[in-house]
Amino acid sequence: MAAAGEPHSSLYDTIVVGAGIQGSFTAYHLAKRGRDTLLLEQFPLPHSRGSSHGQSRIIRHAYAQEHYTQMMAESYGLWEQLEAEAGAPLYRQTGLLVLAANTNPEFQRFCQTLAQHHIPSELFTAESLRGRFPGIRPYCGEAGVSDRTAGVLYADRALRAVQDGFRRCGGALRDSEQVTDIQPGVVVTVTTSGGVYQAKSLVITAGPWANKLLAPLGLLLPLQTLRINVCYWKEKVPGAYGVSAHFPCFLAICDPHHIYGLPSNEYPGLVKICYHSGSPADPEERDRPPEASGLPDIQVLQDFVSKYLPGLVPEPAVVEHCMYTNTPDEDFVLDRHPKFSNIVIGAGFSGHGFKLAPVVGKLLCQLSVGEEPSYTMEPFGIRRFPALPPAAL
Ligand SMILES: Cc1cc2nc3c(=O)[nH]c(=O)nc-3n(C[C@H](O)[C@H](O)[C@H](O)COP(=O)(O)OP(=O)(O)OC[C@H]3O[C@@H](n4cnc5c(N)ncnc54)[C@H](O)[C@@H]3O)c2cc1C
Numbered sequence: 001m002a003a004a005g006e007p008h009s010s011l012y013d014t015i016v017v018g019a020g021i022q023g024s025f026t027a028y029h030l031a032k033r034g035r036d037t038l039l040l041e042q043f044p045l046p047h048s049r050g051s052s053h054g055q056s057r058i059i060r061h062a063y064a065q066e067h068y069t070q071m072m073a074e075s076y077g078l079w080e081q082l083e084a085e086a087g088a089p090l091y092r093q094t095g096l097l098v099l100a101a102n103t104n105p106e107f108q109r110f111c112q113t114l115a116q117h118h119i120p121s122e123l124f125t126a127e128s129l130r131g132r133f134p135g136i137r138p139y140c141g142e143a144g145v146s147d148r149t150a151g152v153l154y155a156d157r158a159l160r161a162v163q164d165g166f167r168r169c170g171g172a173l174r175d176s177e178q179v180t181d182i183q184p185g186v187v188v189t190v191t192t193s194g195g196v197y198q199a200k201s202l203v204i205t206a207g208p209w210a211n212k213l214l215a216p217l218g219l220l221l222p223l224q225t226l227r228i229n230v231c232y233w234k235e236k237v238p239g240a241y242g243v244s245a246h247f248p249c250f251l252a253i254c255d256p257h258h259i260y261g262l263p264s265n266e267y268p269g270l271v272k273i274c275y276h277s278g279s280p281a282d283p284e285e286r287d288r289p290p291e292a293s294g295l296p297d298i299q300v301l302q303d304f305v306s307k308y309l310p311g312l313v314p315e316p317a318v319v320e321h322c323m324y325t326n327t328p329d330e331d332f333v334l335d336r337h338p339k340f341s342n343i344v345i346g347a348g349f350s351g352h353g354f355k356l357a358p359v360v361g362k363l364l365c366q367l368s369v370g371e372e373p374s375y376t377m378e379p380f381g382i383r384r385f386p387a388l389p390p391a392a393l
């Protein structure tokens with residue numbers, strides 16, 4: 001392996017494009033297995049233009065879809081391992097409350113998955129919710145189920161930790177290098193704004209830019225890129241909804257999109273509450289305010305906060321931005337390119353991929369080294385999208 005700054009004259013085993021959480025974990029797993037790996041990132045690191053920035057993300061076993069709960073068992077272990085390697089906390093247990101009408105079918109699937117996987121949890125009626133969480137004002141007929149294992153991942157710190165781990169294993173990370181061309185073949189040739197590199201395999205984890213890199217390779221995935229308003233709400237009594245007051249993360253199953261929140265921690269006195277959707281936006285235009293007048297997602301959040309969380313000021317105190325890259329079914333894309341089997345794609349993390357990144361990275365690593373993946377890949381295959389351009393298949 002070449003020393004930092006020296007040109008690398010030989011072939012890499014694998015090049016990974018995109019140093020968000022998914023590409024960084026993929027590169028980390030590859031380097032841990034002794035693969036000579038290059039991780040390329042278009043922006044100077046750290047940056048806040050993709051999907052992996054910010055201080056916090058929810059981690060939970062609770063899912064309505066069993067395949068994710070299954071993967072989370074391993075993901076928790078891999079986060080712990082990274083935490084030990086980093087020598088700094090990456091996770092704080094807070095618990096999570098899933099809230100919905102007690103007849104809601106998705107809510108019932110959450111309850112079933114938690115029970116089937118023996119995840120420590122508790123069921124609440126509207127009355128018992130009021131008793132245990134005085135900051136929440138549930139309506140009649142509402143129910144709750146907790147996931148006691150859930151909590152908050154310190155996202156920025158976690159991203160740095162996995163990139164540091166990758167470099168400690170001998171991996172090369174080059175930021176400020178945008179990939180401008182990919183030539184497939186037994187040896188893949190990758191041109192960037194800074195040089196030309198070759199590898200036996202390529203992994204594309206480009207977040208909202210995925211289709212920009214895939215289109216010249218004859219593949220357009222049904223991905224929708226959304227600009228998300230990340231809203232923080234002021235506590236009327238500082239700390240009332242905080243981690244120290246044991247306020248949990250929550251996920252309210254609302255129609256048409258869910259609302260989720262994390263206890264106050266990262267900004268003192270401010271609770272993060274977001275709408276699980278946003279306005280369609282090209283990632284290059286993410287900093288331009290949406291053209292439509294008014295912000296319907298923020299209006300929905302204001303109504304939610306004034307109805308259910310009476311101890312918060314129903315006006316966002318801080319609004320930051322982030323990108324989602326959604327698939328139609330909100331399941332990830334983890335697959336090989338249909339025509340070029342040494343090009344592996346990780347995309348469409350649909351606003352819920354951070355917690356699963358340690359396992360996603362392992363699966364993308366397994367696909368790129370030609371190993372049998374550890375989990376069923378059925379939910380994640382490209383062929384589940386029937387309307388792909390025939391050129392790709
Ligand atoms: C507001 C918000 C809240 C969320 N909350 C949660 C949560 O609570 N729990 C959870 O599990 N998940 C959550 N998520 C989802 C999670 O953060 C994402 O699924 C995850 O970060 C996606 O990572 P990624 O690596 O695919 O994308 P990105 O982080 O966008 O990384 C892609 C990288 O590729 C680079 N790139 C693109 N094109 C090129 C190129 N041509 N050359 C070089 N580099 C390139 C980009 O610059 C970028 O750095 C949330 C997301 C958002 C936005």
Ligand SMILES: O=C(O)[C@@H]1CCCC=N1
Nearest residue numbers: 058059251260276351352
């Ligand atoms: O993945 C998560 O836990 C959060 C909350 C639910 C919606 C999306 N992201």
